[in-house]
Amino acid sequence: MRSTRSSAAEQQVRRHRPSSARARAAAGCRCQIELTTDLNLAALVRHADPESVHNTTMRTAKPLPHWETGPVTLMGDAIHTMIPAGSSAGTALRDAALLCRRITARTGSLRDAVHAYETEMLDYGFAMVERSLRSAS
Numbered sequence: 001m002r003s004t005r006s007s008a009a010e011q012q013v014r015r016h017r018p019s020s021a022r023a024r025a026a027a028g029c030r031c032q033i034e035l036t037t038d039l040n041l042a043a044l045v046r047h048a049d050p051e052s053v054h055n056t057t058m059r060t061a062k063p064l065p066h067w068e069t070g071p072v073t074l075m076g077d078a079i080h081t082m083i084p085a086g087s088s089a090g091t092a093l094r095d096a097a098l099l100c101r102r103i104t105a106r107t108g109s110l111r112d113a114v115h116a117y118e119t120e121m122l123d124y125g126f127a128m129v130e131r132s133l134r135s136a137s
């Protein structure tokens with residue numbers, strides 16, 4: 001039987017659930033933070049606007065050995081797609097910054113600079129993939 005008394009988390013959600021969709025979206029962040037401290041995610045889902053929820057498939061990359069450096073390289077999700085755990089976009093930006101540094105600071109050939117980028121990126125990129133898998137399980 002369902003209890004008629006609502007939990008503290010549910011009351012918290014209602015308090016932070018303004019009537020308009022725009023205001024609800026603005027309050028969403030604050031509400032989510034308070035609820036996560038209460039760990040009542042079921043209440044968060046129950047009170048969410050169903051139209052704002054949709055399914056999506058999560059994919060994760062498998063570690064690759066380094067390939068022969070050529071005129072095309074990879075960065076971001078194109079090489080190390082991971083389950084979103086708050087660091088995928090940051091890792092893509094880290095790739096871009098690293099590749100830029102390796103190219104602009106190079107003393108040897110362009111190919112060597114790209115090779116240096118690729119070996120470094122594969123290391124931390126797949127370490128992040130591994131970390132995101134651990135955090136999802």
Ligand SMILES: Cc1cc2nc3c(=O)[nH]c(=O)nc-3n(C[C@H](O)[C@H](O)[C@H](O)COP(=O)(O)OP(=O)(O)OC[C@H]3O[C@@H](n4cnc5c(N)ncnc54)[C@H](O)[C@@H]3O)c2cc1C
Nearest residue numbers: 056075076077078081082084085086087088089090091092
């Ligand atoms: C549901 C979801 C939630 C996420 N949440 C987070 C999060 O909270 N924090 C976080 O850090 N990351 C999150 N991510 C992951 C994050 O979005 C990606 O890691 C990040 O966008 C990767 O950037 P990218 O530049 O490598 O790829 P993308 O952002 O995918 O950019 C690739 C671009 O290339 C374009 N493109 C593709 N093919 C072609 C083509 N043939 N010609 C021209 N253009 C093309 C695409 O349209 C796209 O604009 C989330 C991802 C998903 C799906």
